Amino acid sequence: MRDVYIIGVGTTKFGELWDKSLRDLATEAGLKAITDAGIYSEDVNALYGANTSAGQFIDQEHIASLIADAAGLSELGIPSIRIEAGSASGGAALHEAYLAVASGKYDTVVVGGVEKMTDVPPEEANKIVGGSLDAEWETFFGVTEASLAAMIAKRLEYEGKMKREDYAHIPVVSHKHGSMNETSHFRNSIKLEDVLKASYVAQPLTIFDCAPLSDGASAIVISSNRQLINSSENPVKIVSSEISTDYLSLHDRTSIYSLNAFKRSSKKALESAKISKEKVDVLELHDSYSIIGLLQLMELYGEKEAMNLVRNEELYWDKSRPTNTSGGLKAHGNPLGATGIYQAVEATLQLRGKAGQRQVKGAKYVLLHNMGGIGATSVSTVLGVE
Amino acid sequence: MSDVPRFWRESNHRYRLVGTKCNNCGSTFFPPRDVCPKCRRESIGKMEELEFSGYGEVYSYTVVHDGLEPFKFQLPYILAMIKTDEGPLVTGQIVDADPSEVKIGSRVRVTLRRIREEGKTGIIQYGYKFILEK
Amino acid sequence: MASIVSYGSYIPRYRIKAEEIARIWGENPDNIKNGLMVYSKSVPAPDEDVLTISTEAARNAINRWGKENRKKIGAIYVGSESHPYAVKPTASILVESLGLDYNIMAADYEFACKAGTAAIQNVIGLVDSDMIEYGMAIGADTSQGAPGDALEYSASAGGTAFIIGKKGIADINKTYSFTTDTPDFWRREGEKYPSHGGRFTGEPAYFKHILTAAKKMMELMNTKPEDYDYAVFHQPNGKFPTRAAKMLGFKDSQIEEGLMTPYIGNTYSNSMMIGLSAILDKAEPGDRILAVAFGSGAGSDAFDITVNDSIKSFNRSSAPTVRKQLENPIWIDYAYYVKFRKKIIMRGD
Numbered sequence: 059m060r061d062v063y064i065i066g067v068g069t070t071k072f073g074e075l076w077d078k079s080l081r082d083l084a085t086e087a088g089l090k091a092i093t094d095a096g097i098y099s100e101d102v103n104a105l106y107g108a109n110t111s112a113g114q115f116i117d118q119e120h121i122a123s124l125i126a127d128a129a130g131l132s133e134l135g136i137p138s139i140r141i142e143a144g145s146a147s148g149g150a151a152l153h154e155a156y157l158a159v160a161s162g163k164y165d166t167v168v169v170g171g172v173e174k175m176t177d178v179p180p181e182e183a184n185k186i187v188g189g190s191l192d193a194e195w196e197t198f199f200g201v202t203e204a205s206l207a208a209m210i211a212k213r214l215e216y217e218g219k220m221k222r223e224d225y226a227h228i229p230v231v232s233h234k235h236g237s238m239n240e241t242s243h244f245r246n247s248i249k250l251e252d253v254l255k256a257s258y259v260a261q262p263l264t265i266f267d268c269a270p271l272s273d274g275a276s277a278i279v280i281s282s283n284r285q286l287i288n289s290s291e292n293p294v295k296i297v298s299s300e301i302s303t304d305y306l307s308l309h310d311r312t313s314i315y316s317l318n319a320f321k322r323s324s325k326k327a328l329e330s331a332k333i334s335k336e337k338v339d340v341l342e343l344h345d346s347y348s349i350i351g352l353l354q355l356m357e358l359y360g361e362k363e364a365m366n367l368v369r370n371e372e373l374y375w376d377k378s379r380p381t382n383t384s385g386g387l388k389a390h391g392n393p394l395g396a397t398g399i400y401q402a403v404e405a406t407l408q409l410r411g412k413a414g415q416r417q418v419k420g421a422k423y424v425l426l427h428n429m430g431g432i433g434a435t436s437v438s439t440v441l442g443v444e
Numbered sequence: 445m446s447d448v449p450r451f452w453r454e455s456n457h458r459y460r461l462v463g464t465k466c467n468n469c470g471s472t473f474f475p476p477r478d479v480c481p482k483c484r485r486e487s488i489g490k491m492e493e494l495e496f497s498g499y500g501e502v503y504s505y506t507v508v509h510d511g512l513e514p515f516k517f518q519l520p521y522i523l524a525m526i527k528t529d530e531g532p533l534v535t536g537q538i539v540d541a542d543p544s545e546v547k548i549g550s551r552v553r554v555t556l557r558r559i560r561e562e563g564k565t566g567i568i569q570y571g572y573k574f575i576l577e578k
Numbered sequence: 579m580a581s582i583v584s585y586g587s588y589i590p591r592y593r594i595k596a597e598e599i600a601r602i603w604g605e606n607p608d609n610i611k612n613g614l615m616v617y618s619k620s621v622p623a624p625d626e627d628v629l630t631i632s633t634e635a636a637r638n639a640i641n642r643w644g645k646e647n648r649k650k651i652g653a654i655y656v657g658s659e660s661h662p663y664a665v666k667p668t669a670s671i672l673v674e675s676l677g678l679d680y681n682i683m684a685a686d687y688e689f690a691c692k693a694g695t696a697a698i699q700n701v702i703g704l705v706d707s708d709m710i711e712y713g714m715a716i717g718a719d720t721s722q723g724a725p726g727d728a729l730e731y732s733a734s735a736g737g738t739a740f741i742i743g744k745k746g747i748a749d750i751n752k753t754y755s756f757t758t759d760t761p762d763f764w765r766r767e768g769e770k771y772p773s774h775g776g777r778f779t780g781e782p783a784y785f786k787h788i789l790t791a792a793k794k795m796m797e798l799m800n801t802k803p804e805d806y807d808y809a810v811f812h813q814p815n816g817k818f819p820t821r822a823a824k825m826l827g828f829k830d831s832q833i834e835e836g837l838m839t840p841y842i843g844n845t846y847s848n849s850m851m852i853g854l855s856a857i858l859d860k861a862e863p864g865d866r867i868l869a870v871a872f873g874s875g876a877g878s879d880a881f882d883i884t885v886n887d888s889i890k891s892f893n894r895s896s897a898p899t900v901r902k903q904l905e906n907p908i909w910i911d912y913a914y915y916v917k918f919r920k921k922i923i924m925r926g927d
Contacts, residue, residue: 181513188512194454195475199536199559199571200508200515205523208506216504216548260523261507261543305481309525309533310473314504459633459675495677517624517917539623540591540908556633556675557625568662570629570675578906 059160060282064441065290066095067403072274072391073243080116080174081128083275087396088129088170091277096289099131102279103164105138108151108171110394114186116174125170137164143301144190145346147171148398149428149437152278153299159282166286170277171400173393183271187394190431192307204268206308206432207347208260210315215262219315219361220352222262224368226253228351229266229388231373231381236389238375238415243272243391253348267348272391276400292410297423297440298330306434317357319436320427324358327425327438335359338440339421340408341379342401344429345386354427355381375416383408383416398428398437405441447562451569458571461496461554463532472496474532498554499577500528507543514560526552526574537573551577580702581746582883583712586638586897587738587855588631589842592621593907594915596731602912603726610731615816619734619843621910622720624918627662628737632718633675636739638897639714640676643741648676651741652710653683655700657693657847659765659772660720661686672716683710690763691812692873693717694738694847699753699879701742712743719846722919724771732815734843738851747889748858748867751882752799756791763874774874780818783876788812788822791878792870799882803827807865810836810853812872814844835860836869841904854883856900861885 068090070083078086084107092099107122118124122138131138141151148171155169175183188197191206214220230250236242248266256264280296287293302322305311312318328335335358345351355364355373367373373381384390384404387397405424407413423442429435456462463474467490468483474496480487505524508515515521515537522538524546538546539557552574559571595618597607611617622631640648656668669684683704687693694717701713718737723730742750762783765772775783788811796802803809809828811819816839823833836853838845845852850871857867867883916922 180510184510185512192475196535197512198569199523199573200512200518200521201523201535202508202510202512204510205506205508208508209504209523209525212506213504213548258507258509258520260509263506265510307475307535309535314525314533455674456677460677539625556630557623558627558630559625567666568627568629570671573625 060162062156062159062280062282062296063287063290063293064278064296064402064406065281065286065293066091066097066279067406068094069241069276069400069403070274071241072272072393072400074176075273076176078273080112080118080172081124083174083273084125084170084172085128087172087275087277088125088168091168091279095279095286097166097279097286099134101166102131102136102168104158104167105131105136106151106155106167106169107138107140108147108169108395108399109140110142110145110147110173111186111189112174114189116177125172143435144430145394146398146428146430146435146437147395148401149426149439150301150398150435152398152402152439153301153437155280156296156299159280165283166279166281168277168279169399170275171396171398172275173395174273175271175393176273180271196307202260203432204263204347205260207349208263210353211262211349214315214349220365222254223250224365225349225352226250226267227368228345228348229253232345232386232388235375235383235416236385239385239390242385242389243270244389263347263349269346269387269392272393274391274393274396274400276396276403278399278402278406292443294406294409294441295444297442297444298327299437299439300326300330301435301437302326303435304433306431308432315353317353317433317436319433320354320357320429320438323436323438324425324427327440331440331442333423333440338423338425339380340383340405340418340424341381342384342404342424342426343382343386344427345382345388346392346429348388350432351386375418380418383413383418401426401428402439402441409441409443448567451567459556461498461572463494463496464491465494466490467492472530472532474528474534496528496530500526500534500552502546502548502550502552503527503533504548505538505546522546524574539573539575541576545576553577580705580742580750581744582740582748582750583743583746584639584643584741585738585855585858586635586642587736587852587900587903588634588638589736589903590620590622590626590631591906591908592623592910592918593618594621594910594912598912599731613817614731615820615840616732616843617840619732620736620845621915621918622735624920626720626735628658628660628718628720629662629668629671629675631720631735631737632656632668632672632716632739635718635737636672636676636714636716639739639741641896642893649679650712651678651682651714653701653704653713654678655685655687655697656716656718657687657689657697658717658719659688659690659693659846660722689877690873690875691846691849692871692877692879694851695871695879698740698742699755702750702753705742705744712741715740715742717847717851719848721844721846722771725921729774732839732844734845736842736845736848736852738848738855740851747892748861748883748885751884752795754791754795754798754880755877756787756794757877760876762876779874783874784814784818784872785822787876787878788870788872789825791880792826792868795868795880795882805866806832806868808835808857808861808867809833810850810857810867810869812850812870813837813839813853814849816840838900852900859894859899859901861889863887863889
């Protein structure tokens with residue numbers, strides 16, 4: 059397996075982008091990425107497109123072919139495939155693209171993720187997002203993703219493992235970072251009380267505990283081509299990429315609050331990268347819901363350490379365990395297929411030293427976690443400067 | 445518009461809480477499975493249907509305010525994960541109860557209710573919901 | 579001779595008081611309570627219907643009999659005037675919701691409020707002729723009352739299931755029916771609410787048929803009112819059956835146990851049947867019961883029943899009694915009532 063580097067990144071803003079279609083978004087992100095990489099369309103050997111649910115949001119399947127077309131690549135006949143793994147589609151696409159390049163089949167590949175979520179009414183969006191859950195045995199009975207996260211929170215509070223204020227801290231951190239990130243869906247800072255007092259989505263979770271419905275697209279260019287890598291400004295290495303899965307429905311898991319897939323994928327990713335978790339300078343977590351964000355910290359660092367980090371506010375960009383410097387899913391946004399790719403964009407900016415106000419000094423390794431549904435798929439990726 | 449066969453296929457499972465038992469290791473499952481995740485290949489041909497008693501207790505629950513369209517008339521509705529007496533967890537609504545009456549550990553029993561209907565002209569999809577046992 | 583092997587009833591928990599309905603329409607609640615003798619009625623939740631109610635009642639009957647017996651049921655008939663489908667029988671869905679054997683006869687019945695008892699008669703015939711070993715007959719309704727109409731105070735929801743075989747807890751000594759073409763109460767195809775003939779529903783309809791059937795039954799069985807421990811009649815309100823009882827020579831104490839309508843309203847196809855169910859909840863060996871249903875259109879089905887010794891070993895406690903289901907109601911106001919009964923015009927209607 060060859061070494062693979064990220065040689066270019068690009069992203070649209072994330073948010074309610076009324077005047078941009080899915081095609082507009084994908085094209086914008088893709089062009090920014092290849093410009094950043096200093097390459098031309100002819101240099102692209104393949105295109106991997108991540109998209110979770112365009113079929114339901116805008117009646118469109120066959121996404122990769124569409125993106126290639128919209129980006130003007132159809133005359134070149136570039137291999138284009140769509141990757142879907144629920145809300146982990148972005149991370150999964152990165153994984154597939156990485157394998158394609160590392161294996162030697164392709165030299166330079168564009169990996170993009172795009173989602174257009176705001177063309178449908180919110181109740182419809184709830185149902186479509188529920189496509190990452192079990193359609194027959196969860197969604198059919200009225201289950202939404204937020205309701206599952208809520209039941210996890212309630213059980214954890216009942217068992218005395220955490221307080222409401224603990225997981226309410228996660229969106230506060232994400233918003234602080236989002237306020238320093240131009241492409242973020244939300245740019246406002248929030249306080250803990252805001253989270254607690256907002257209107258309920260599914261008790262005890264409020265609207266501030268839940269990532270928004272966003273439109274957006276992000277893209278990266280990855281390559282094993284030595285020439286391109288050397289002429290790129292700050293090539294960032296894909297040190298490792300690992301995937302694991304768990305039972306699809308929450309009720310089938312061995313424990314409803316153990317993220318077994320994340321435990322496995324993160325362990326494998328760190329082992330493959332040959333680094334310990336202490337060496338990770340920045341963590342990009344899948345905070346689709348505040349409680350889920352905290353669970354990931356607990357899975358990675360252990361209950362006690364995770365609580366310390368939260369209660370001592372150590373998750374900020376300038377503290378000991380910078381987490382979600384992008385703004386996370388809560389503030390930066392969660393256009394399902396794009397999220398995992400944006401995490402790679404943010405990581406690249408951090409590793410290049412180009413993250414502006416939210417720069418983590420001397421960042422060398424970033425661990426990304428992109429999750430499908432409530433933990434059924436987990437993609438852990440380590441990016442670094444080596 | 446009507447996904448009749450997809451619903452019909454699961455009707456006995458949803459009407460009577462019919463799950464599966466792996467006769468290789470004895471594990472019980474709800475919802476039903478074709479393959480036992482513990483025994484995998486050794487379970488082929490040994491999975492048997494099992495009708496659950498319908499009794500259990502609340503393992504966790506929530507009150508949904510931002511819900512799905514078909515359940516508009518029941519907002520806010522109570523969703524729960526029920527630990528059946530047989531072991532497996534089942535996710536479903538708790539009905540005929542005020543949220544303040546529901547506690548983790550409350551005993552429940554299963555009942556049959558309308559879950560969804562396909563508009564005014566489509567079929568009615570029935571399934572399990574849960575009632576608090578007093 | 580056929581016998582009731584088991585029985586079970588279900589009443590939805592939501593209730594609305596007569597005075598709450600009267601408040602909306604500017605009527606004097608005392609007229610309703612004293613005049614009609616209806617104090618409150620049951621209201622089905624938005625996710626309940628005749629199928630779910632029948633399932634719950636039938637499961638109660640099966641649990642009292644022993645779930646292991648259910649595959650022995652050879653026929654199932656459901657009587658209602660509010661079946662969920664106009665075409666697709668409630669009985670066919672019950673085969674699956676109860677886990678019955680697929681080798682079974684089934685159909686739905688309609689005869690206004692006596693559809694359930696007509697189903698019972700059908701099952702009696704099948705049992706007596708040895709065509710089946712056991713059969714199930716259900717009467718259930720979620721009847722709608724037109725807003726502002728007198729029937730709005732009483733039209734309610736509930737169901738009862740009887741399992742009938744050769745040997746049971748209460749022997750059906752005889753059944754007799756009287757049927758005429760009397761248009762006292764009807765609903766045209768496609769209409770949401772029924773219509774009725776006002777005072778015409780009394781003497782020429784309810785009383786004529788109930789009294790004729792009751793008297794004929796006593797003539798056939800050579801009995802007098804004093805020979806019965808209990809009497810239960812179709813109960814569209816509390817007043818009619820009380821007056822009919824008096825006219826026939828029964829005492830208030832004989833009809834008291836089976837008089838449910840004042841509390842739960844008129845459950846239509848379940849109306850007499852739930853009264854009979856409440857009586858069986860209390861009955862002792864040797865008790866004799868006269869049960870007479872009435873269905874508009876019109877007709878009356880009468881049953882002469884004697885409870886036998888088997889009731890002593892009958893597992894009644896495996897299901898809630900009718901009176902137990904009167905406890906713990908969930909009271910709602912007229913706004914919730916209108917929402918639950920889907921009387922609000924929604925977008926797209």
